[in-house]
Amino acid sequence: MRVGNNVTEVNRSGIGMTSARTRERLISRLREKGIGDPRVLDLIRSTPRHLFIEEALAHQAYDDTALPIGHGQTISQPWVVARMTELLIEPGVPRKVLEVGTGSGYQTAILAALCAEVYSVERIRPLQDQARRRLLSLGLARVQLRHADGGMGWAAEAPFDGILAACGRADIPDDLLAQLADGGRLVMPVGEQDQQWLTVVDRHGDDFRVTRLDAVRFVPFQRGILR
Numbered sequence: 460m461r462v463g464n465n466v467t468e469v470n471r472s473g474i475g476m477t478s479a480r481t482r483e484r485l486i487s488r489l490r491e492k493g494i495g496d497p498r499v500l501d502l503i504r505s506t507p508r509h510l511f512i513e514e515a516l517a518h519q520a521y522d523d524t525a526l527p528i529g530h531g532q533t534i535s536q537p538w539v540v541a542r543m544t545e546l547l548i549e550p551g552v553p554r555k556v557l558e559v560g561t562g563s564g565y566q567t568a569i570l571a572a573l574c575a576e577v578y579s580v581e582r583i584r585p586l587q588d589q590a591r592r593r594l595l596s597l598g599l600a601r602v603q604l605r606h607a608d609g610g611m612g613w614a615a616e617a618p619f620d621g622i623l624a625a626c627g628r629a630d631i632p633d634d635l636l637a638q639l640a641d642g643g644r645l646v647m648p649v650g651e652q653d654q655q656w657l658t659v660v661d662r663h664g665d666d667f668r669v670t671r672l673d674a675v676r677f678v679p680f681q682r683g684i685l686r
Contacts, residue, residue: 462581468513469477469507472607473573476553481521482503482504482521483504484521485503485521485522485523485537486500486503486504487505487521487608488523488538489503489537489538489541491624492523492538493542493611494538494541494542495545496544496545496548498548498573499544499545499548499569500541501538501639502544502569502572502573502654503511503537503540503541503569506532506565506568506569507597508520508537508565509521509572510540510593510596510597510655511528511534511563511564511565511593512526512528512534512551512563512670513528514565521537523536523537524536525536525539528562528586528589529585529586530583530585530586532560532562532583532586532678533678533680534562534563534564534565535566535591535625535677536567540565540566540569540677542673543623543625543657544566544569544570544573544623545568546644546646546657546659546672547644547646548573548622549563549644550620550630550644550661552573552574553619553620553621553643553644554572554574554575554576555574555575555576555578555616555618555619555620555621555640555646556570556574556576556577556610556619556620556621556622557576557578557580557613557616557619557621557622557623557635557638558570558577558578558579558622558623558625559580559581559609559610559612559622559623559624559625559626559635559647560580560581560582560595560609560626561579561580561581561586561587561604561622562581562586562589562590562613562625563586563589563590563593564589564590564591564593564594566623566625567579567599567602568593568594568597569603570623571594571601572599572619575601575603576601576603576604577601577603578602578603578604578605578613578616578619579604579605580605580608580609580612580613581604581606581607581609581617582605582606582607582608582609582647584606587604587606590682591604594601599674600669603616609624609626609680610628610632610634610635610680611632611634612634612635612638613638614634614637614638617637617638617640618638618639618641618643619638619639619640620640620643620644621643621644621645622635622638622639622643622644622645622646622647622649623645623646623647624645624648624680625647625677626647626648626677626678626680627647627648627649627650627652627655627675627676627677627678627680628648629635629649629650629651630647630649631645631647631649631669634672635647636660636667638663639660639662640662640663641663641664642662642663643661643662643668644659644660644661644662645659645660645662646658646659648675648676649671650676652676653676654674655674655675655676655677656671656672656673656674656675657671657672657673657675658670658671658672659672665667
């Protein structure tokens with residue numbers, strides 16, 4: 460499924476806890492935590508995170524914290540989204556990206572504003588349906604959604620210049636490595652649930668260079684699909 464065009468101005472400004480001032484406080488916190496890419500900061504500022512969570516939690520939308528989105532899943536804290544995006548585009552903005560774990564659709568929206576083609580896989584159908592509606596409401600383009608087991612990636616659309624996985628596991632799936640283009644980069648949390656690190660994999664031919672970075676905690680990588 461493809462959805463709309465760039466992020467519209469609708470619902471961007473908000474009021475109260477979704478106001479421009481509240482968003483600027485978040486951007487200041489992200490800068491303090493080391494996020495420096497102006498493209499990423501601009502997208503965190505302009506993307507309406509309050510639209511990707513339940514209305515009852517809207518007052519926390521621009522806190523730097525993860526929030527529940529149902530089905531045992533969370534929307535990642537803004538620092539994590541910013542950091543993973545910054546790492547993904549560090550060598551250059553990838554043209555074609557695979558996202559494993561659509562979740563709320565928030566990270567998807569950030570990627571869609573940067574990359575020419577975004578393919579996003581989600582194993583939980585109700586979450587994917589919600590994300591689809593949110594992306595459509597924002598008029599975002601260049602996104603294709605698939606209900607499938609994310610550990611297997613999206614082989615029919617491979618290779619991908621970038622792969623971003625928003626769930627942690629003890630190892631990196633061979634299927635994802637095989638779908639990474641030569642010169643491409645994969646970013647995902649790797650490790651046991653109580654000890655994970657953001658990990659970057661850069662592919663050069665048959666050589667995969669692995670770099671372990673920040674300590675993080677993500678929901679676990681799970682197999683199968685839920686309807």
